[in-house]
Amino acid sequence: MRGPGGMGRMGTGEKAKDFKSAIKRLFKELNVYKILISVAIILAILSSVLSILAPNRLSDLTDEIQKGLMGMMDLDKVKSIALFLAGLYLCSALFNYIQAISMTHVANKFANRLRSSISQKINKLPLKYFDKHQAGDTLSRVTNDIDTIAQSMHNSLASLVSSVTLFIGTIIMMFITNWIMAITAIFASLIGFVGMIFILKNSQKYFIAKQEELGNLNGHIEEIYSGLNVVKAYNGKNDADKKFEALNKQVCDSNRRSQFLSGLMQPIMSFIGNFGYVAVCIVGALLTMNGYISFGVIVAFISYVRLFTSPLSQIAQAMNQLQSTAAASERVFEFLDEEEMKDQKDISKTLKKEEVKGKIEFDNIVFKYDDSDKPTINHFTATALPRTKSCNSWTNRSRKNNNGKSSYEIL
Amino acid sequence: MLKLFKNLGKKEWLLILASLILIITQVWLDLKLPDYMSRITRLVQTEGSEMSEILQNGAYMLACALGSLIAAVFTGYLAASISSSFSMKIRSKLFNKVEDLAMQEVKSFSTSSLITRTTNDVTQVEMLIAIGLQLLIKAPITAVWAVTKILNKSWQWSAITGVAVVILLSVIAALIVIVMPRFKRVQKLIDKINGVTRENLTGIRVVRAFNAEKYQEDKFEEVNTALTNQQLFNQKTFAILQPVMYLIMYFVTLAIYFVGAFIINDAIGPDKLSLFGDMVVFSSYAMQVIMSFLMLAMIFMFLPRADVSAKRINEVLDTDITIKDGNIQDGNTEEKGTVEFKNVSFKYPDADEYLLKDISFKVNKGETIAFIGSTGSGKSTLINLVPRFYDVTEGEVLVDGINVKNYKQETLMNKLGYVPQKAVMFDGTVNYNVCYGDNGKGEISEEKAKEAIKVAQATEFVEKMDDKYETHIAQGGTNVSGGQKQRLAIARAIARDPEIYIFDDSFSALDYKTDAVLRKELKKYTSDATSLIVAQRIGTIMNADKIVVLDKGKIVGMGKHKELLKNCEIYKQIALSQLSKEELEDAE
Numbered sequence: 001m002r003g004p005g006g007m008g009r010m011g012t013g014e015k016a017k018d019f020k021s022a023i024k025r026l027f028k029e030l031n032v033y034k035i036l037i038s039v040a041i042i043l044a045i046l047s048s049v050l051s052i053l054a055p056n057r058l059s060d061l062t063d064e065i066q067k068g069l070m071g072m073m074d075l076d077k078v079k080s081i082a083l084f085l086a087g088l089y090l091c092s093a094l095f096n097y098i099q100a101i102s103m104t105h106v107a108n109k110f111a112n113r114l115r116s117s118i119s120q121k122i123n124k125l126p127l128k129y130f131d132k133h134q135a136g137d138t139l140s141r142v143t144n145d146i147d148t149i150a151q152s153m154h155n156s157l158a159s160l161v162s163s164v165t166l167f168i169g170t171i172i173m174m175f176i177t178n179w180i181m182a183i184t185a186i187f188a189s190l191i192g193f194v195g196m197i198f199i200l201k202n203s204q205k206y207f208i209a210k211q212e213e214l215g216n217l218n219g220h221i222e223e224i225y226s227g228l229n230v231v232k233a234y235n236g237k238n239d240a241d242k243k244f245e246a247l248n249k250q251v252c253d254s255n256r257r258s259q260f261l262s263g264l265m266q267p268i269m270s271f272i273g274n275f276g277y278v279a280v281c282i283v284g285a286l287l288t289m290n291g292y293i294s295f296g297v298i299v300a301f302i303s304y305v306r307l308f309t310s311p312l313s314q315i316a317q318a319m320n321q322l323q324s325t326a327a328a329s330e331r332v333f334e335f336l337d338e339e340e341m342k343d344q345k346d347i348s349k350t351l352k353k354e355e356v357k358g359k360i361e362f363d364n365i366v367f368k369y370d371d372s373d374k375p376t377i378n379h380f381t382a383t384a385l386p387r388t389k390s391c392n393s394w395t396n397r398s399r400k401n402n403n404g405k406s407s408y409e410i411l
Numbered sequence: 412m413l414k415l416f417k418n419l420g421k422k423e424w425l426l427i428l429a430s431l432i433l434i435i436t437q438v439w440l441d442l443k444l445p446d447y448m449s450r451i452t453r454l455v456q457t458e459g460s461e462m463s464e465i466l467q468n469g470a471y472m473l474a475c476a477l478g479s480l481i482a483a484v485f486t487g488y489l490a491a492s493i494s495s496s497f498s499m500k501i502r503s504k505l506f507n508k509v510e511d512l513a514m515q516e517v518k519s520f521s522t523s524s525l526i527t528r529t530t531n532d533v534t535q536v537e538m539l540i541a542i543g544l545q546l547l548i549k550a551p552i553t554a555v556w557a558v559t560k561i562l563n564k565s566w567q568w569s570a571i572t573g574v575a576v577v578i579l580l581s582v583i584a585a586l587i588v589i590v591m592p593r594f595k596r597v598q599k600l601i602d603k604i605n606g607v608t609r610e611n612l613t614g615i616r617v618v619r620a621f622n623a624e625k626y627q628e629d630k631f632e633e634v635n636t637a638l639t640n641q642q643l644f645n646q647k648t649f650a651i652l653q654p655v656m657y658l659i660m661y662f663v664t665l666a667i668y669f670v671g672a673f674i675i676n677d678a679i680g681p682d683k684l685s686l687f688g689d690m691v692v693f694s695s696y697a698m699q700v701i702m703s704f705l706m707l708a709m710i711f712m713f714l715p716r717a718d719v720s721a722k723r724i725n726e727v728l729d730t731d732i733t734i735k736d737g738n739i740q741d742g743n744t745e746e747k748g749t750v751e752f753k754n755v756s757f758k759y760p761d762a763d764e765y766l767l768k769d770i771s772f773k774v775n776k777g778e779t780i781a782f783i784g785s786t787g788s789g790k791s792t793l794i795n796l797v798p799r800f801y802d803v804t805e806g807e808v809l810v811d812g813i814n815v816k817n818y819k820q821e822t823l824m825n826k827l828g829y830v831p832q833k834a835v836m837f838d839g840t841v842n843y844n845v846c847y848g849d850n851g852k853g854e855i856s857e858e859k860a861k862e863a864i865k866v867a868q869a870t871e872f873v874e875k876m877d878d879k880y881e882t883h884i885a886q887g888g889t890n891v892s893g894g895q896k897q898r899l900a901i902a903r904a905i906a907r908d909p910e911i912y913i914f915d916d917s918f919s920a921l922d923y924k925t926d927a928v929l930r931k932e933l934k935k936y937t938s939d940a941t942s943l944i945v946a947q948r949i950g951t952i953m954n955a956d957k958i959v960v961l962d963k964g965k966i967v968g969m970g971k972h973k974e975l976l977k978n979c980e981i982y983k984q985i986a987l988s989q990l991s992k993e994e995l996e997d998a999e
Binding site: 233282 | 444491510530534601604609654657669673820821831849886907
């Protein structure tokens, strides 16, 4: 549960062109925050270790109670174990919380800095950049992309660390506690995960298809709405409706598929949990009856199975999110790396106000846009003296479209 | 929200009923699991119990889990079907509604808002149904069922679970109260940051020319800081949820075991064993109860968002269509090519001020009438009354001698060739764009389209394009220039072969020369068609049969160019501001 923002984004990973270098760059930029990030990572590991240790103590507690079934219960020992566990849980939660807020801090400060850099960058770029790029494109970098980066940083980075710790830690603990039970638990979970990976792989293409078809539909809606007067005046409604219905149907179909597939994860996860439980119980019962293990071990393993299955899906999710982070940061850095205008600091001549009276000279100017071969302005020489309306004389002289009137003024 | 659900069809309700049954099955199986668990526990505990019995119970438990999985898969499929077909229906309804809205309603919603309502808002509601519907049904059933199962086992354990649920819910409630309104503020700040950046981007030339970079950066920084601080507060507050959630769940198990130890210690003999089994089962039921309350809380978190979306959708669906269709379907009217305004006044429904007041004039077949006036004089509004983008407040507009309100809209539109101020291009080829729509005379032939393009002075650039007439025009016409778009839009009107042309400032993107040639060719080509022209340039309209000068919604002069120059002060001012004395005299 990550607040209302989290619901909309579900595993529709946008792929980065170069995942590795994008992530590398991201971490380089994050270097400033390395102290806070290290603190967060250490706390994440600590918190995970604590929650792994807990089942072991819980199993001790169960054993104590069980002893009491037959004879006298050592209530003092029960109390001390319970107290210890309570402390353990509290510490784990506290570490978790500190870790979360420090990552939040890093993520938001980082996002803030990126936004500022983009805003400053806008003012340093040559104008030709804006001739070639749409405003909407830059805008989406300022908001959407940076948002994605911030979101996944405070969601996935820490959870990736703690999940991996949890995963490895649980395996170690399980083997320490009892190796037969450990193998049982891992094996039972693995069967389920094979199925899940299969579904994940197959669902990816439906998600992409859904995104594409939704894009088509939205494009059509945008087109018709913004040209509604023409649609009305030309009786284009039938044509528009026909297209709309076809696109709408497609979106509905792919929506159903992707929605269904993404809905499968949860039940499969809980089935894996149950399956692991049964396997652990049966093998555990066998071992208990033969006197190999105590009942407390079963209780511990019931917790281990739960601990073991949850990080795997979290890792899968975090990896997915990392993909879209890479794509987003690639786009942001691409913008920040755009070639800037020549620095104007080395131009020492500043204009003096008294001398400037509005005289502008054009001395044999040739100008062309980057991607056209024909110069827009060819060998033009003119002097605009103060108080003569040069703009007017241009419009009089040049009464044809596209002859570069506005290009002059920009120069 | 509920109102929107009225759009669910019979089929959808049946599917919902089916998923309800499936969900109940699922919950029943889920809650049976701990029963088998407890049996297995007891068997393991009891000396000398048969291994086969344990295996049997294990198999039952697995069967339950598998059954629950299958039920969940089917429910998931049903939910996906319901939500996707529901959203399809709503989207289609919205689309059709918007198509029927009058332009003034479109304006009051704003086009971009209508787009988000049809796309984003529908998706929001769809998500709620896809995920929320299942949870909404499942969570309460699980909660109630699980509660009844554990209620009479031990009041101490029940009390622990109850306290846990209360704490959990109050934490969530507190978070909602504190953070929710602030989420809205974040949305506003994001809009603001978008606004500042957009301003900087679109006005980049002005920013540079006036050395306002620093000013823009400061402005951006201010919003940026506000946004970051707000986000930090929200997320830091929200970060408390996860640790608290886990803490509560762990503590419940711990507390149940701890208290259980005392209960068992106090019990006598064989009771101890059954109590021990109960304890293990209870802790897993307690988990179910807490989880289902958590699910319920989750729904309440994203319910408000979907609710806002539903309201926005309903707002559109509930808008009355003010432009009612007439019933004259036969375009073969006695009079042809005439437009007459009789004492027409117009204001927006809620406004006090009239945009047009007491306008009367008439044009006959083959004549050209032009409207000129300063910005805001109402000339565009006036011309938009003919195709009924707006309806008059008082008076009447007659086309071919019949009130426009009496025509079926299609019939009226078939008489008109309308070219808007801002040329509109659709995603498709040049030919598709020129032959766009339906003029009631069958499909427009390619020759006809070619001819229209020629008259509109567009042949030269169209022939230069890669695929000529089959060149693809991108959405919004981003791959053609403003002047080219305008010429294609004019060609579209010509290809339609209308009785009456309406040019709403359609020549402004053209240069003087193209403008003049185009109008000359057009006059030749459509000698018997009537033209209504709104223009900014005197040059465009100088030769019109009749010129109407508007000022603040009133007619202040009407006549030919020369007459107006003599006796209409406003016209003279406009003329003098654009043309030199010599040029004016040249025209005479």
